[in-house]
Amino acid sequence: MNGLLRYTFISLSISAGLFFLIFPLISPYKEFYVYTVPFALTFKIDRLSIFFVILIALVSIFISVFSLKYSEEYKEKPHIFFLGLLFILSMILVVLSYDMVTFLIFWELMSLTSFFLVISDGNSESKKAGRLYFLMTHIGTVFITSAFVLLYLKSSSLSFGNYKDIAGILILLLAVTGFSIKAGLLPFHAWLPHAHPVAPSHISALMSGVMVNVAIYGILRFLFIFGLKGYPYLGILLLILGALTAFFGIMNALVQKDIKKTLAFSTIENIGIIYMGIGLSYWASVEGYKIIAVTALLAAILHVLNHALSKSALFMGSGIILKNAHTKNMEELGGLSKKMSFFSVLFLIAAMSISAVPPLNGFLGEWYLYVSLIGAAQTHNLYIVYFSIISIALLSLTGVIAGAAFAKLYGITFLGKHRSDKAKNAAKTGLIENISLSFPVLLCIVIGIYPYPLISVLGGLISYLFRGLVSGGGILRAFGSNPFSALSPVQTYKNYSYSMYSPMLFITGILIFLGLAAMFFKIASNGKTRKYKTWDCGLEEDNKAAQFSGSGFSYGIMRVFSTFYSTASEIKFDTDVKKYFRKDTVYSEEISDIFEMKVYEPLKKYILKASNYLSSIFETENMNLSLSYVFLSLVLCVIIYLFLVG
Amino acid sequence: MDKFAELFAVLILVSAVLNAGSPFIEFGIKLYAFQSLMLALYTLMVALHSNTPSLYWSFSITILFKVITIPYFLFKTLKKTDIKREMDSVIGIPESVVLAGSLTLLSNIIAEKIITSVIAFGSLIFTISLATFLIGAMLMITRKTLFSQIIGFLTIDNAIFLAGNSFTRGMPLIVEFGVLFDLLAAVLILSLLIINIKKSSINKTMKHN
């Protein structure tokens, strides 16, 4: 029975995904209504939502196909898959909705279903994460709702169609704050690394790969469609917050031992990179640097796409590891690539893509961002020059540390000897899992190597966002029709020559050299190979723990940037030192998010104190008095309303 | 000429940054000598550029005092005391170097805000002298040894000289002499202080309260 329910829900999610993948393509740019009892729900497919709908539907299909097999882990809980179906539908409908009530209904549905999915494991860790997530996401909803209410007061209409170019700085700030809480921007990120990893892995993939994109969708709609153009400092603020978020996220991703936590922190990093693109683009569109605006926005949107694909693949991969080896602690894994060779290749490609190794797609987005930052550094506008220099520094640091973090993740999990029996007895991967994982990975490769059709499609979206002020496709047009000379030429600033990058040429070059090297070494070398054990300094002991550990791998970087971590480590060992490897050496290390320690905990304390104090004042047994409080707050609300209507 | 002047001016800043990046006292003194040499050469370039004879004098006394005499005294003092070769500092070396970089960025913003048409070779020199000034101050604040305070002080002095010499006429020679003698006296007094502190075997590092 449970099995039947499970498969029904999963196949429903797949068909919902397929429907929303195909439906926008056959009837684009249409408005349609659904009449329910109190009011009509309005939906419209415009160029912005079509991109996000297709993205969400596509990734949801991959993840749903993946969960066909993965659902065996949750045999007893078919409701997870029902919630998953609701979650996917609500995300798609948020993006499609075209009035504020519809938007808020589905936004809230999305938040609630994801909350129930976060706590579905039922242990104390997931409950704690769920509480934090519930709190944060509702604070976010408060901000978004107030932004919408202000918009309503300004335009006295519920429909998005009447909101064009009316949002002032207050509304933009409220909306950006609200969506940033969902996306996990720097001061508001604390819930993300708790909530994403504890959910079931396919849900983590949905949350990390897709749900954050819904927040990005909201920001794009507010900044570029609802927003008045006239606040360059908002763009600079987003740029620098994004750079700091990226740096902070990847710094924390590097030191985690939990695979899913690493991935969650890497989501924060990628959100930061997307914000950098959006902020720079908004600044440039306000100041009139059209090409920088287009390039930066292209970088942001490409990165949304890349991150959705590679992060969902990685989370699915972590689900497979968790299911087959029963642990997500990389210090207990190791040597998995011998058991699951095809899967490990897929995982490696996804990891390479997210750590921006050329010629995969992750690099493409970052390349556009670099190009636009270099352009912004030449504008002679006093502040953006310095902020873009700082951003280049932070972005390059982020890029390197991302490489280190994913080399660590892959190397410690998949390479070397088995670190524990769990890894040794890991089961093999199934066919469906491999197939579902290979779709996003294949897309990563294809977008990385042959991005030209995609870029011209995205050019249309960008020119829609800039209301035709700039034609995205025209600037980013490919040179010629031959894919080898068809580069991605960008001229960001008037005197600056073209920056070019030809992914096809890159991969061709690599393949040529690989072929030549293989031929040369086949002919010139002695072809003999011998298998022998790894050198162990001549010691007799066969000690699995003697290989390098994950925490060792990140030690050097952690030590240099010790100010960014809040760590507590302890080492215990027996004093018998006759052997090289001491018998009982226990090294324990606790790394916590420095923001959580330094900001959230004190804040919690103060809020508790303040609310205790308030309740001690207002708590009363007098009926009349408490009624008067209710009445007074009502009056206060009316006054605030009058003030806002002004 | 102006390109070379720019190079020398930038090297003044670079040697200040290097000073922030090295914990060694001896290297710091050598860097100071190098910095003063660059200052002298820069003065020479200004002299050639603006045809001001008094700046040639300035060039030679800078060489005499800052490149030769003061480092000589400092080395002598260093030999007489057996201070640790490395200086302790409040913040780590990479942090202080990055701080130096941020101070440079900051002073560039300030320099671009303030129009300084009276300075030879444009506002770049103002940037460099301000940045060197700030880095010198930072060295004095963050380092714990008395020696590094002297080096920081001398760096600040070089920064002020750089700005002073860049005003098209330069400072009056008599003022320059006065400042240089003051500087020499300060270094001598500080050297005596270091030796005496060592003799009375008080703690070698200054206590920051």
Place this chain on the structure above:
Amino acid sequence: MAEIGLGLFQFFLILGLAPFFAGIIHKLKQNFRGQKGIKITQFYTNFFKLLKKEAVISSESSYISKIAPYIILSVNLLVLGILPAFYRYPLFAPLSDIIVIVYALSAATFFITLYSLDQGSPFGGLGGEREWFLTMLSEPSLIFIFVALAIYSKKGMITEIFYYIQKNAAVAVSNGFHGHFSIAIPFMLLISLFILGLSENARIPIDNPETHLELTMIHEANILEASGKYLGMLEYSAYIKLSIFLTFMSLILFPYMAGNAAELPFAVLLYLFKMLMLCFIIAIFEVLNPKMRLFRAPNMLSVAFIISLIAMILSVRGV
């Protein structure tokens, strides 16, 4: 067609000379220390000897051990194919974007660290960790150097950047050092690149390429388990990487790139002269300095970073 021919000549000349440059630094160092020293061609001998040996593969290793050396070698070859060392139109000229070069080099780092973790050796990971540690400190400076050059010359591609510098230097010499060029920017970038070159190529004072003491080595620890042809590939990649950095330095020092076959002989001679000079400087620097403690490397590399930052500020201001 002639362009491709000359590009191929340039590529294969540097490819062939790469072990020679490494060898000459080694030889010079040994001579300075009063040792008799190796032959200059020693590294060629090593390479061909390695080819003849059988490759021992660890029984713990996976497919990474077999493909990573090939990938590292081909990435380095690709970057070599991008370099306009002495001829203006290298083989892969359309790829010579500054960011692409830096990220391609870091892709090689990615694979070499995976290789180091693959055999489950206690030392491999040590090398991988240190490799990332140093790359993290040096790559931002490398990007800053290139971005500063790009902003200075208002060009986005390596080939065009150095051609611009070359042209401007010629103009400047002819009219008495006036006009739109700078001495300070290339000078500082050269200092910064020199420090980075030492750190990226595992040279003293960051790492000592001559020792095989497991606890201090960085590059050698990564490839400790490699043998036979795989070791040959990795060693040769290291020589190529050294040549790439030396070539960058030589280009910033004094760019002269031939535009056609007639100018080529002089360009080649000048290039070789510059490279030998740089080898000489590196050898002297390595002899005069002791190896640093690893955690002192950030001091030096942060100075390199700030120097490139100052150069960036200068170039942003315009010359």
